[in-house]
Amino acid sequence: MFDALAEKIQSAIGKIAKKGRIDEETLNKGLREIKLALLEADVNYKVVSDFIKDIKEKALGAKVTKGVTAVQQLVKIVHDELVKTLGEKAEPLNLKSKPSVILLIGLQGSGKTTTSAKLAKLLKKQGKKVLLTSVDIYRPAAMLQLKKLGEQISVPVFLEENEKDAAKIAEDALKKAKKEGYDVLIVDTAGRLHIDEEMLKEAKEIKERIHPDEVLFVSDAMTGQEAVNIAKAFDENVGMTGIVLTKLDSDARGGVALSVKGVTGKPIKFAGVGEKIDDFEPFYPDRVASRILGM
Amino acid sequence: FKGREIDEELFEELEERLILADIGVKTSLQLIDELRKETKKRKLKTSDELLEVLKEKLKNLLSNYAGELRTENSPSVILVLGVNGVGKTTTIGKLAKQLKDKGKSVLLAAADTFRAAAIEQLEVWAERADVRIVKGSEGADPASVVFDAVQSLKARGEDILIVDTAGRLHNKDRLMKEIKKIKKVISREIPGEPSEILLVLDANTGQNAISQAKAFKEITDVTGIVLTKLDGTAKGGIVVAIASELKIPIKYIGIGEKIEDLRPFNPEEFVEELFS
Numbered sequence: 001m002f003d004a005l006a007e008k009i010q011s012a013i014g015k016i017a018k019k020g021r022i023d024e025e026t027l028n029k030g031l032r033e034i035k036l037a038l039l040e041a042d043v044n045y046k047v048v049s050d051f052i053k054d055i056k057e058k059a060l061g062a063k064v065t066k067g068v069t070a071v072q073q074l075v076k077i078v079h080d081e082l083v084k085t086l087g088e089k090a091e092p093l094n095l096k097s098k099p100s101v102i103l104l105i106g107l108q109g110s111g112k113t114t115t116s117a118k119l120a121k122l123l124k125k126q127g128k129k130v131l132l133t134s135v136d137i138y139r140p141a142a143m144l145q146l147k148k149l150g151e152q153i154s155v156p157v158f159l160e161e162n163e164k165d166a167a168k169i170a171e172d173a174l175k176k177a178k179k180e181g182y183d184v185l186i187v188d189t190a191g192r193l194h195i196d197e198e199m200l201k202e203a204k205e206i207k208e209r210i211h212p213d214e215v216l217f218v219s220d221a222m223t224g225q226e227a228v229n230i231a232k233a234f235d236e237n238v239g240m241t242g243i244v245l246t247k248l249d250s251d252a253r254g255g256v257a258l259s260v261k262g263v264t265g266k267p268i269k270f271a272g273v274g275e276k277i278d279d280f281e282p283f284y285p286d287r288v289a290s291r292i293l294g295m
Numbered sequence: 296f297k298g299r300e301i302d303e304e305l306f307e308e309l310e311e312r313l314i315l316a317d318i319g320v321k322t323s324l325q326l327i328d329e330l331r332k333e334t335k336k337r338k339l340k341t342s343d344e345l346l347e348v349l350k351e352k353l354k355n356l357l358s359n360y361a362g363e364l365r366t367e368n369s370p371s372v373i374l375v376l377g378v379n380g381v382g383k384t385t386t387i388g389k390l391a392k393q394l395k396d397k398g399k400s401v402l403l404a405a406a407d408t409f410r411a412a413a414i415e416q417l418e419v420w421a422e423r424a425d426v427r428i429v430k431g432s433e434g435a436d437p438a439s440v441v442f443d444a445v446q447s448l449k450a451r452g453e454d455i456l457i458v459d460t461a462g463r464l465h466n467k468d469r470l471m472k473e474i475k476k477i478k479k480v481i482s483r484e485i486p487g488e489p490s491e492i493l494l495v496l497d498a499n500t501g502q503n504a505i506s507q508a509k510a511f512k513e514i515t516d517v518t519g520i521v522l523t524k525l526d527g528t529a530k531g532g533i534v535v536a537i538a539s540e541l542k543i544p545i546k547y548i549g550i551g552e553k554i555e556d557l558r559p560f561n562p563e564e565f566v567e568e569l570f571s
């Protein structure tokens with residue numbers, strides 16, 4: 001999905017390459033193309049501007065190293081900058097408590113419920129005893145959706161279908177997890193807008209009552225320019241420890257990866273790559289950066 | 296942005312605002328280019344004049360692509376399509392209620408037989424809108440569910456059938472081809488139908504929405520767009536590019552999760568919101 005961007009950047013760099021050396025005018029032209037390519041990939045405008053500024057400073061300040069062409073140097077600078085923005089390495093889950101709690105939050109339809117089941121299956125495979133719960137008291141058949149997914153992977157799902165207090169359900173699920181010796185509790189929440197104060201308060205309340213080890217913000221890879229504001233608002237109002245990028249099996253260029261990581265500083269830990277429960281993988285930032293540049 | 300002179304910095308800021316509204320790089324640069332020309336030609340002086348010209352341009356463009364739903368035929372069929380999680384099922388619930396309130400008899404077909412609890416989700420909406428629903432079992436062939444629903448619609452002499460389909464990514468061939476099969480069943484059973492094929496787009500989506508609209512239009516004759524989740528901060532500017540490049544009308548906007556949160560698309564209001 002990063003292929004198109006890779007092509008554009010390579011072509012931009014190729015044009016600079018023809019000139020043999022990088023003077024400021026050529027550099028500006030090349031950077032303008034890189035900028036447009038990143039914008040077309042839905043990287044946020046402000047993130048792109050900072051990114052380009054950084055690269056320019058480094059490119060102009062770079063001393064020519066023997067045996068390395070100016071172009072190779074620019075490619076390396078862009079690559080390093082991408083890796084820096086996306087994070088250096090794949091970040092595993094940080095599950096310390098017993099039971100450990102993972103809370104999933106995000107906008108409506110981003111993929112929280114599906115991701116909850118995917119995570120459950122992954123952890124189960126690692127030999128962990130996993131409990132799922134849904135505190136989505138709003139969306140029609142939301143709890144049933146998780147229940148059915150739980151059945152598919154033989155992971156128990158704790159539900160209180162008549163309870164009207166989401167935080168209470170989470171707390172009860174945690175009690176059960178403690179009592180019955182579960183290793184991990186995964187809490188699926190209702191989708192909510194990042195400007196819905198009531199709903200943000202609810203999420204915060206849930207978080208405060210169950211002290212999650214991980215709060216994962218689930219973000220759709222097809223999201224556009226608003227991704228930064230959304231991620232920032234969730235981070236500031238609820239707090240998060242990591243990000244899951246879903247629907248990476250689409251042909252979206254996924255600039256949102258740069259945006260959400262750039263603005264929150266929180267690592268992207270997993271990638272959703274399909275509707276099926278096995279369509280889930282760790283997110284490797286260095287690989288992605290290399291892919292962007294076709295290296 | 297108000298009360299300023301028109302200079303290079305202003306154009307750059309305008310570019311930023313257009314792109315931040317998800318209007319897209321290509322369309323934004325094109326608009327800025329046209330604005331530069333108009334500034335010279337019409338001797339525009341202030342940022343306010345410039346913004347007015349831009350708004351007019353967009354309103355004119357979009358008003359060519361603001362369309363009403365065609366449901367005069369009875370029976371008529373509305374097929375609802377889109378990628379995963381954009382709001383298809385919810386939109387159908389809202390639409391069913393509006394049509395029912397207009398005195399139409401409405402039937403829903405639960406042709407998303409793939410996603411867990413998709414059928415039950417639509418059932419709740421059918422209850423809320425107080426309309427009938429035809430469903431198959433989970434994992435059933437969607438086209439066969441649609442066939443059953445059409446028969447039921449005809450047998451009861453009802454006015455409108457709305458078909459809910461599974462979310463599908465536009466770059467997945469096999470899933471896209473399934474749409475053709477569903478459509479074929481409909482037009483074989485009721486010639487001339489579906490009269491509406493609505494593509495649901497999430498306002499939060501960026502450039503990929505163009506790719507979605509292109510692919511769905513290629514596979515079938517999309518008659519209109521429903522732009523959901525405009526109650527967030529996203530502006531949904533991508534429909535500007537879709538209207539101008541693909542000439543697909545925009546019919547409704549979704550502005551919340553409640554049954555009444557569906558409005559006809561209004562170009563004036565939409566453009567004002569783009570710059571608010």
Ligand SMILES: Nc1nc2c(ncn2[C@@H]2O[C@H](COP(=O)(O)OP(=O)(O)OP(=O)(O)O)[C@@H](O)[C@H]2O)c(=O)[nH]1
Pocket residue numbers: 106107108109110111112113114115136139142189190191192246247248249250271272273274275279379380410462464
């Ligand atoms: N193609 C694809 N589809 C996905 C992926 N993750 C989730 N989905 C689909 O996206 C849609 C929404 O997923 P859900 O898990 O219901 O999303 P949610 O965030 O729980 O939604 P709400 O509870 O309504 O806020 C469903 O159709 C899922 O099958 C993914 O990685 N790839």
Ligand SMILES: Nc1nc2c(ncn2[C@@H]2O[C@H](COP(=O)(O)OP(=O)(O)OP(=O)(O)O)[C@@H](O)[C@H]2O)c(=O)[nH]1
Pocket residue numbers: 108109139191193377378379380381382383384385386407410413460461462463523524525526527548549550551552556
């Ligand atoms: N804020 C807001 N949320 C919406 C709107 N429309 C739908 N939603 C929410 O978006 C989520 C997904 O909606 P669905 O109707 O299940 O979407 P779908 O396209 O049918 O999803 P799949 O069938 O899984 O592909 C749900 O949580 C809805 O409540 C809207 O206009 N505004």
Ligand SMILES: [K+]
Pocket residue numbers: 525526527528529530568
């Ligand atoms: K909005």
Ligand SMILES: [Mg+2]
Pocket residue numbers: 112113114136142188189190191
């Ligand atoms: Mg959910």
Ligand SMILES: [Mg+2]
Pocket residue numbers: 383384385407413459460461462
């Ligand atoms: Mg649905």
